[in-house]
Amino acid sequence: VILSTAAMATARSTVRYEKWVNYRFGIHFDLQPGMTPGREPVNGDGRDFKTANGDLVVTVYGENNAMFRTVKQQLDNSLSFAQKPVVVTYRRVAKTWYVCSGYEGGKIFYEKAIYHDQQFDTIKIVYTKKDAARFNPIAAHIAGSMRYKEVPPVNGEYLAGTEREK
Secondary structure, eight states: OOOOHHHHHHHHHHOOOEEEEETTTTEEEEEOTTOEEOOOOTTOOEEEEEOTTSSEEEEEEEEEOTTOOOHHHHHHHHHHTSOSSEEEEEEEEOSSEEEEEEEETTEEEEEEEEEETTEEEEEEEEEEGGGHHHHHHHHHHHHHHOEEOOOOOBTTBOOOSEEEOO
């Protein structure tokens, strides 16, 4: 499963996306409107978002690189926690990022991570195979929108949490 530029163009033209940000790790990304945010951990490191029937799940999180992993080691570690069976159909590892997609537990997955400032920012998108035609362009847009941009403190304090961008 490789998300194409054509799929991204189609998604941009038919869906109006909402801008979101994870304040703790500076992860900026777009989401399809109507996705329900899950409960966020107390430390504000990430959040899950689901469609009403759960056929599309987007997980966004950041983590400090406390284990001093390389980008490839981080990808390998992530895949070791994936729901089995995992079939990787596309994998690309660069110095500061990786992208991986395929099938996980009978569903399609797409994962992208960016490494900077001793932290990994990750977005993982999982959806049903039967909905691939509908969700491939949406997943491509969401993954393509992910960016790191430092969020300045508010009143001298850094915010935690994942919320709609203001």
